[in-house]
Amino acid sequence: MLIIIMIRKFVNRKGELEVLEKACEEGYRLFVVYGRRRVGKTALLRKLLENKRGIYFLCSQRGYEKDIERFSHEIGSFIGAPVKFESFRDAFEFLRGQGKLLVVFDEFPYLIEASKGVTSEFQEVVDVILEASGVTLILCGSSVGMMEREVLSYKSPLYGRASGVLKVRPFRFFDMVEWFGKDFERLLRLYGVTWGIPRYMEFFKTGSDEEIINNFFEPSAFLFNEARLLLMEELRNPARYMQIIEAIAMGKTRLNEIAQYAGMEAKDLSTYLRVLSNLGIVRREVPVTEKKAKRGIYVIEDEYFRFYHRFVSPHYEDVESLNPEPAIQDFLGNFNTYLGKTFEKVAREFLIELNKHGRLPFKFTKIGKWWHKNEEIDLVALNEKEKKGLLVEVKWKELGEKEAKGILKDLERKSEHLKLEDWQMHCGVIAKDVKGKEALKSEGWFVWDLEDFENTFS
Numbered sequence: 001m002l003i004i005i006m007i008r009k010f011v012n013r014k015g016e017l018e019v020l021e022k023a024c025e026e027g028y029r030l031f032v033v034y035g036r037r038r039v040g041k042t043a044l045l046r047k048l049l050e051n052k053r054g055i056y057f058l059c060s061q062r063g064y065e066k067d068i069e070r071f072s073h074e075i076g077s078f079i080g081a082p083v084k085f086e087s088f089r090d091a092f093e094f095l096r097g098q099g100k101l102l103v104v105f106d107e108f109p110y111l112i113e114a115s116k117g118v119t120s121e122f123q124e125v126v127d128v129i130l131e132a133s134g135v136t137l138i139l140c141g142s143s144v145g146m147m148e149r150e151v152l153s154y155k156s157p158l159y160g161r162a163s164g165v166l167k168v169r170p171f172r173f174f175d176m177v178e179w180f181g182k183d184f185e186r187l188l189r190l191y192g193v194t195w196g197i198p199r200y201m202e203f204f205k206t207g208s209d210e211e212i213i214n215n216f217f218e219p220s221a222f223l224f225n226e227a228r229l230l231l232m233e234e235l236r237n238p239a240r241y242m243q244i245i246e247a248i249a250m251g252k253t254r255l256n257e258i259a260q261y262a263g264m265e266a267k268d269l270s271t272y273l274r275v276l277s278n279l280g281i282v283r284r285e286v287p288v289t290e291k292k293a294k295r296g297i298y299v300i301e302d303e304y305f306r307f308y309h310r311f312v313s314p315h316y317e318d319v320e321s322l323n324p325e326p327a328i329q330d331f332l333g334n335f336n337t338y339l340g341k342t343f344e345k346v347a348r349e350f351l352i353e354l355n356k357h358g359r360l361p362f363k364f365t366k367i368g369k370w371w372h373k374n375e376e377i378d379l380v381a382l383n384e385k386e387k388k389g390l391l392v393e394v395k396w397k398e399l400g401e402k403e404a405k406g407i408l409k410d411l412e413r414k415s416e417h418l419k420l421e422d423w424q425m426h427c428g429v430i431a432k433d434v435k436g437k438e439a440l441k442s443e444g445w446f447v448w449d450l451e452d453f454e455n456t457f458s
Contacts, residue, residue: 013044019166020048020138024102028163029130033140034147035168036280037230038199041140044168045104054102055095064115088118092125092135100134108139109146119150123157144279145234169280171196173346174353174457180207182457184450185432188396189335192342195303200226209332216312217324217331224319227308234279240264242313244272245300248282249309253297273298281305288368288380289418295371303342310338336396343396344378347430350453351381351392359456361426361446362388375417390446391415392428401436404429408445 023031035041049056055078057071069084071091076082079098085091095101105111111118122139130137139158141147151158152165171179173191179201180187189207193216194200200223203215215223231238240262247261258273259266276282283301286294300306311334312319315327348367354360355367364381371377379392391411399407411427428446440447 013040013047016044016166016168017048019164020044023138023164024048024052024136026163027100027134028136029133030126030158030162031136031138032147032151032162032165033138033168034144034151034166035142036144036170036197037142037233038197038226039142039168039170040198041142041168042106043198045106045138045140049102049104052102053100054104056104056106058106059108059111061110061114064111064118067111067114087121089121089125089129092129092137095135096129096133098135102136102138104138104140106140107142109141109143109150112146112150120157123161126158126161143234145275148278171198171201173349174453176201177457180204182454184453188339188342188346191346192303192339193307195305197304200304209335212335213324213328213331216308217315217319217327219320219322223304223308224312227305227313235275241272241276242309244269244276245281245305246309246313248298248300249306250314253299255298258298285369287370287372288366288382289370289420299341303345306341307338311335340394340396343430343432344394347392347394348379350430350448350456351379351390353456355381360390362386362390364388364390370418372417375414377411377414380418387420387423388426389415389418389420389423390426390428392430392446395429395431397431398433399429399431399435401434401439404431404434404436404440404447405445408440 020031020033033041033045046056055074057074060067060070068086068088068091071088072083072085075085075091075095083094085094092103095103126137139151141151150156152162153159173187173196176187176191176196180190186207189212190201190204193212194204203223204211215221218224228238228242231241235241243262244258247258250261252258252261255266255269259269262269273282273284277284281300281302283299284296285299286296300309311327311331315324315330318324318326351360351364351367355364360381362383364383365385367379367381369376369378370380377391378394381390381392382388391414393407393411395407407429408427411429412425415425415427426446428448430448432450434440434447434449437447437449
């Protein structure tokens with residue numbers, strides 16, 4: 001089966017580039033860049049190097065001797081003459097005499113894995129050799145756990161040496177406009193399966209059902225095995241973590257529900273969930289009005305992992321054995337419902353943008369979900385100092401004026417359960433499309449749909 005890969009230009013990393021440019025201008029000795037695999041770190045660093053005197057070095061898993069040999073070759077290419085060094089310490093001793101220079105070590109965890117004690121050597125490089133030099137060293141890695149343990153944690157020889165740390169994150173929903181344009185319905189579908197990971201976005205052009213099926217329900221497709229490979233690279237017991245993620249993706253959000261689905265004791269879950277949270281895959285959520293986090297639930301933050309463990313993982317063996325029909329039918333029948341949660345994340349991002357630009361009735365200082373017993377509100381934005389709140393229901397569907405008003409009236413009723421006496425409350429709805437939108441606004445309600453997305457971000 002032919003899968004077309006769309007190669008795009010470098011887009012939308014202005015903020016990250018500014019941070020790195022500042023590090024170079026101010027002569028930082030060490031800067032750390034990390035983030036999950038495929039998020040675009042290498043493209044970002046290569047963009048940084050375009051107008052700099054610098055050396056880019058991709059670490060391998062072939063051992064210290066091989067990598068110092070390769071690094072010597074890179075230095076030789078840079079100066080136009082062959083050189084050979086016995087250690088990275090010697091190499092940087094040479095480079096400190098080369099003036100203002102940027103040196104990037106990409107996939108530094110590979111070197112750590114292959115060379116015991118290399119972090120101590122780089123500690124000496126940073127503390128002694130790069131002192132008062134013109135060299136800025138950037139260490140970059142995709143293994144989030146290893147970068148945090150071996151480079152950033154207090155147990156690491158490099159602890160406290162970095163003058164700056166940048167965790168590169170996926171594109172936000174509205175960042176993807178530069179890549180795919182302003183068809184927000186299509187954009188939501190793409191966000192719901194790629195989570196704004198540049199490498200995954202390259203496989204898509206239209207976001208159609210057929211395109212998604214070709215990329216997820218075909219054994220030879222890159223995205224069919226990617227989630228499993230990522231967990232195998234990061235974790236010692238990937239199968240257990242897959243069961244936990246799948247449980248949450250299937251709607252099991254409380255500890256006892258997750259434990260029952262995964263076939264384990266609830267008391268043993270906390271360590272697994274903490275690891276998944278540190279990796280940015282899972283997030284614990286509490287009602288936004290709670291002062292103490294007692295009634296938490298777990299949600300999947302990473303949309304790629306959520307899609308994968310909702311539609312691919314439960315049917316993995318069928319797809320692998322060339323029987324994808326059960327998975328495809330599940331996808332076709334339930335994808336639109338799945339997008340409801342994706343739209344909630346996008347709606348939250350939308351409100352944050354409006355808040356940033358002062359386009360709401362007040363500036364909120366916190367936003368989140370609220371629930372109590374059988375009552376639930378998708379988004380609650382609060383300013384506790386001013387005692388003002390905005391309650392918003394999010395619907396991934398087209399609403400008529402009457403249905404929209406019913407939702408808004410119900411929000412008024414729910415507001416009484418928040419126990420926020422003497423607060424000024426506003427109610428709103430965000431949907432795919434709302435008929436009679438202007439009439440509802442004239443009555444004092446807040447109403448937004450995809451048309452407002454386009455107007456806001458034009």
